[in-house]
Amino acid sequence: MKKILYILTIFTVFCISCSEDWLELRPTTQIVSTESIKTIKDAGYAINGIYSTFQSYEYYGARMQYYGDVTGDDMQATGTNKRSSDFYMMMTNTDNIYTSLWALPHRVIRYANNILSQIDALTVKTTELAQRDDIKGQALAIRALALFDVTRVYGYTYLKDNGASLGGCVITGIAEPNYQPSRNTVGECYDQVIKDLTDAIPLLQEKKNNGKINKWAAKSLLSRVYLYKGDNANALTQAEEAIAGALANGYRLWTNDEYATGTNSWKASLTTEGLFEVINNPSDRAGNDGIAYLMYSTGYNDIILTSDFVTLLDEDPLDVRHNLTKLDTTSSSSYNKQWNIDSPIYLLKYTGPDPTDVRNGNVTVLRLSETYLNAAEAAVKLSDNTKAIAYLNPIVNRANPANTVTGTVTLAQVIKERRKELVGEGHRQFDALRNNETIVRIGGWHIPNLIDGVKSYNRDYFHSILPVPKYEMDANPNMQQNPGYSL
Numbered sequence: 055m056k057k058i059l060y061i062l063t064i065f066t067v068f069c070i071s072c073s074e075d076w077l078e079l080r081p082t083t084q085i086v087s088t089e090s091i092k093t094i095k096d097a098g099y100a101i102n103g104i105y106s107t108f109q110s111y112e113y114y115g116a117r118m119q120y121y122g123d124v125t126g127d128d129m130q131a132t133g134t135n136k137r138s139s140d141f142y143m144m145m146t147n148t149d150n151i152y153t154s155l156w157a158l159p160h161r162v163i164r165y166a167n168n169i170l171s172q173i174d175a176l177t178v179k180t181t182e183l184a185q186r187d188d189i190k191g192q193a194l195a196i197r198a199l200a201l202f203d204v205t206r207v208y209g210y211t212y213l214k215d216n217g218a219s220l221g222g223c224v225i226t227g228i229a230e231p232n233y234q235p236s237r238n239t240v241g242e243c244y245d246q247v248i249k250d251l252t253d254a255i256p257l258l259q260e261k262k263n264n265g266k267i268n269k270w271a272a273k274s275l276l277s278r279v280y281l282y283k284g285d286n287a288n289a290l291t292q293a294e295e296a297i298a299g300a301l302a303n304g305y306r307l308w309t310n311d312e313y314a315t316g317t318n319s320w321k322a323s324l325t326t327e328g329l330f331e332v333i334n335n336p337s338d339r340a341g342n343d344g345i346a347y348l349m350y351s352t353g354y355n356d357i358i359l360t361s362d363f364v365t366l367l368d369e370d371p372l373d374v375r376h377n378l379t380k381l382d383t384t385s386s387s388s389y390n391k392q393w394n395i396d397s398p399i400y401l402l403k404y405t406g407p408d409p410t411d412v413r414n415g416n417v418t419v420l421r422l423s424e425t426y427l428n429a430a431e432a433a434v435k436l437s438d439n440t441k442a443i444a445y446l447n448p449i450v451n452r453a454n455p456a457n458t459v460t461g462t463v464t465l466a467q468v469i470k471e472r473r474k475e476l477v478g479e480g481h482r483q484f485d486a487l488r489n490n491e492t493i494v495r496i497g498g499w500h501i502p503n504l505i506d507g508v509k510s511y512n513r514d515y516f517h518s519i520l521p522v523p524k525y526e527m528d529a530n531p532n533m534q535q536n537p538g539y540s541l
Contacts, residue, residue, distance in 0.1 A: 091172045094182045097189045104165045104196055105265060105332070112154035114332050114417055115340030116348055118203060119480040120357055121155065125518075126482030127493050128363040128473055132395065134503050136356040137348060143501075144508040144517045148539055153523035155207045159200035163225055166197035171228050184259070191257030195272045197226075198250035199419075202279060205243040208520055208536065211488040212283045214513050217241025220534055236532045237522075244283055251276040260303050264324050264333070267420075270300040271329040274425045277432075282488050286432040290441070293429035297422070297445075300329065305422055310452050313374045320378060320403050323416045330420040334406070339413055346404035346412040349478070351382045353412065358398040359477070361498025367474060373453045375474055378402045395499045401478045423449060423475050431468045439463055449475055465489070487513040 091097050108114045116137075123129040124142040131142035140151055173190050201222055209221030221243040223235045238246075251272055258269040267275075273296035280289035306326045312318040318325050323333070334340065347353035359379060367373060380400045406415020426445045433441035442463035449471055450459050459467075472485055486493050492512045495504065511518060516538025527533050 090168065091176070094176060094178050094186055094189070097169060097173055097176065097186070100165070100169050101189050101192050101196075101266075104162055104169075104193075106338075107158060107162055107165065108332050108419070109334070109338070109340060109417075110154075110158065111340035111343035111345075112152070113158040114419055115334075116343055116345040117152065117154060119345045119417065119478070120348065121207065122480035122483045123478055124357060125493075126486060127495050128360055128366075128477050128482050129357055129401070130360050130495070130500060132355055132358055132398065134501060137343065137354065138357050143504060144511075145505060146517060146520060148521045148524040148527065148535070151520060151523075153525070155520065156204060156523050156526065159204035160223065160225075162200035163197050166193040166200070167225065167228055169193040170197070170226075187257040188259045188263075191254040191259075191269075191272070192267050194250045194254035195258065195267045195275070198247045198254065198272075198279075199267075199275060201243055201250075202247045202275075205240055205247070206282070206484055208522060209240040209243065210519055211484070211513055212240050212244060213488050213490070217244060217283075220536070234530045234532045237534050244279065247279055248276065251279065260299060262304060262324075265331060267330050270296045270303065270305065271420045273299065274329050274420050274422075274428070277425060277428045281428050281432060282484070284488075286435040290429055290432035290436060290438075293425050293432065293445075294441075296329075296425050297429065300422055300425070305329070307422055307426070307448055307452060310374050310455055313452065314377050316377075316405075320415075321405055321407055323407055327422040328416070328418050328420075329422060329425070331416040331418050333416050334414055336408075336411070336414055341413060344404075344413050345417060345478075346406065346415050349401050349404070350412050351380065351398070351400050358395070358400055358499070360495070360500065362494075363473070363477060364399050366470070370454055370457070372456065373474070375453055398499070403478045418479065421479070424479075424481075427468065427472050427475065430463070431465070431472070434463050434465050434468055442468070446471060483518070487518060 091100060111117065120129070120138050121141050124131055124138045125144060131139040133139065134143065140146065170190065170193050173186060173193070176186060178186050201224065205221035210219040217240040219240050220237040221240040222237065224238045224242055224246045225235060226246070255269055255272050255276070258267065258272055260269045262268065273292050277289050277293035277296060280286070280292060304326065308319045308325065308327055316322065319327070324331060334344070342354065348356040364379070367375060367379070378401060380402055382398055382400060404415040404417060405412045408414040426449055430442050430446035433439070433445060439462055443459050446463055446468060447459040450457050453474070469485065469489065473482060483493065490513065492510060494510045496509050507515060508517060516536065519536055521539035522533060522535050527535060
């Protein structure tokens with residue numbers, strides 16, 4: 055059977071039963087029809103089904119998180135035969151690389167389109183109008199996030215060529231079964247992402263919506279998109295509005311003490327900083343392949359911090375974020391021994407509230423700390439030093455209350471703080487390449503099997519983006535491959 059885009063209308067998600075936190079998925083083999091969603095309750099089931107797709111270890115359950123980090127300089131695989139190794143070693147071709155970061159975002163887009171194609175025609179009670187608007191807003195925001203993800207993984211950063219390279223596929227409606235799309239440019243994808251988020255924001259509710267995207271999460275995402283695009287004025291505006299709105303609705307940054315003890319932070323769930331968290335629980339989670347277990351020393355022992363990042367964090371021994379690292383001098387992993395990683399240091403994010411099982415921790419996709427850092431970076435690039443200080447200082451001061459931001463804030467300061475604060479959350483490679491940095495992965499614990507091209511690379515290196523999967527190229531004669539990869 056032909057795969058992802060070639061059969062855009064063969065599958066639809068429809069959720070018909072629910073557990074405590076998530077509605078279970080039961081896909082059908084029916085072509086999407088106008089009869090699929092008949093009531094506002096049906097629409098609610100369908101939107102919950104999309105969030106379950108985010109939960110997969112092949113998407114935000116793990117892979118989207120670690121892809122952006124192990125391709126950077128702050129985290130690494132512990133060997134050549136681990137789940138993150140193919141991304142870390144960057145020896146990718148159309149046959150040997152995981153394909154879910156192409157397939158799942160486009161699947162989410164398809165599911166969102168199913169809802170969007172029908173929701174305006176629903177007959178709803180007056181008391182259901184706000185709920186209908188909110189579901190529509192969520193579907194738009196989810197579609198935007200999915201298109202943004204596939205575009206930044208498979209397309210060069212917007213700032214490399216002003217969005218001229220190829221990204222994902224912009225699909226905004228229900229396609230015919232034989233639909234064979236071409237890829238859109240990165241610029242066209244960004245235009246659609248921005249339109250979807252702009253359309254979504256007035257529809258979304260303002261209060262916290264556990265496990266779902268609300269108005270402030272969408273604004274935070276939009277600030278990130280504008281920052282990636284280099285539209286710093288809009289990035290700052292959206293970040294400031296997201297922060298103000300979030301604070302007015304009960305969100306806040308964790309305190310230093312909360313960060314240190316795990317109260318209301320990484321050992322908790324549905325915290326005051328979590329603008330959008332993917333919810334996990336013992337009966338519904340990514341399991342052993344989830345991000346927490348991959349980073350756990352007695353789990354799969356797959357991903358560790360690099361020695362370069364440890365050195366960066368050690369610049370301030372009193373930085374509270376040291377509490378999120380763990381030195382393991384007892385690890386007996388053959389990979390650790392083979393590559394002379396005698397005392398690996400692990401990252402303790404995503405551990406969750408259950409001290410007996412890290413697999414139950416939520417995965418934070420959008421966090422208020424990032425929004426502050428988005429605002430600070432945009433302000434620096436706009437030469438607004440007052441605002442740069444105002445938004446960077448809460449992050450720096452929270453990490454160590456003895457430290458405050460003074461003087462003229464530089465871009466290097468903000469990037470360094472982003473590395474310290476957002477490590478393990480899937481940002482580093484994207485942040486480095488959009489700011490035209492060279493990523494250096496030499497020395498320390500990096501395994502010697504890295505080829506020369508990936509030890510030090512920039513955004514011109516063709517392996518800095520993934521190849522379109524072979525099955526997609528075979529199924530769709532209109533599909534274009536990325537430069538450097540064989541057809």
